[in-house]
Amino acid sequence: MAGVITLAWTLGGCATGDANVIAAPSTPGVWQRPLNAVGVDEPPQFPATLPHWRIRTQWSQQVRVFNGQWTSPSAADDSDFPATMNGCDTQRFLVRWRAADDVTVSASWFHATAEDVAGEVSRGRRGWMILDGCQVPRMRLDEAANGSTLTDLAVEVQQLEPAV
Numbered sequence: 645m646a647g648v649i650t651l652a653w654t655l656g657g658c659a660t661g662d663a664n665v666i667a668a669p670s671t672p673g674v675w676q677r678p679l680n681a682v683g684v685d686e687p688p689q690f691p692a693t694l695p696h697w698r699i700r701t702q703w704s705q706q707v708r709v710f711n712g713q714w715t716s717p718s719a720a721d722d723s724d725f726p727a728t729m730n731g732c733d734t735q736r737f738l739v740r741w742r743a744a745d746d747v748t749v750s751a752s753w754f755h756a757t758a759e760d761v762a763g764e765v766s767r768g769r770r771g772w773m774i775l776d777g778c779q780v781p782r783m784r785l786d787e788a789a790n791g792s793t794l795t796d797l798a799v800e801v802q803q804l805e806p807a808v
Contacts, residue, residue: 679736679776682751684768687740690802697736698807704800707741707783709749711793714761714782716754717801726803727756727780735777736804742770744796748787753779 690702703720717739719726727737743749752765756778763779773781785795 679774680753680763680779682753682764682766682771682773684751684766684771686770687772690738690740690800694804696807697804700735700803700805702800702802704798707797707799708794709783709785709797711785711788714752714754714784716780716782717799720801720803725780727775727778729756729778732776732778734806737773737775737777737779737781738802738804739773739775739781740800741772741781741783742798744798745792746789747785747792747795749783749795749797750786751781751783754782756780 701720705717707715707717709715716725718724726735741749741751747769748767749769749771750765750767751771751773752761753763753773753775754760755762761782767786775781781799781801783797783799785793788795
């Protein structure tokens with residue numbers, strides 16, 4: 645593991661800083677993406693601390709995805725994913741995922757109240773997302789070497805909220 649990852653950003657609406665950029669010097673290129681970004685390379689470990697943010701909760705779960713059907717992880721308490729259309733800048737979600745099988749998975753995000761893809765779609769066997777509080781991560785199976793129509797994903801989510 646390559647050291648502790650630190651992310652730095654400021655609250656939306658502040659006079660200084662850019663609320664839409666996350667910087668992590670110990671892992672160039674991955675967490676240095678704008679908010680609402682998705683990628684399909686090896687995701688870095690979640691940060692232990694963040695300036696101006698605190699970890700509200702973190703959870704892991706298995707998510708079953710099907711061929712051509714978008715599926716979202718649930719919240720830590722198995723309710724709907726905790727994105728909302730109110731206060732997009734009052735929370736952040738860091739998401740890591742990996743397929744259990746040799747498959748191709750599409751990953752993207754949807755607005756909290758929509759059923760259509762809101763962002764770019766990335767395809768691979770594992771990946772990450774950086775989302776604001778109004779976006780829901782979704783994944784679907786695209787292709788399986790063995791012809792299967794479903795697979796399981798290991799998904800980890802870190803939910804962040806503003807701190808003093």
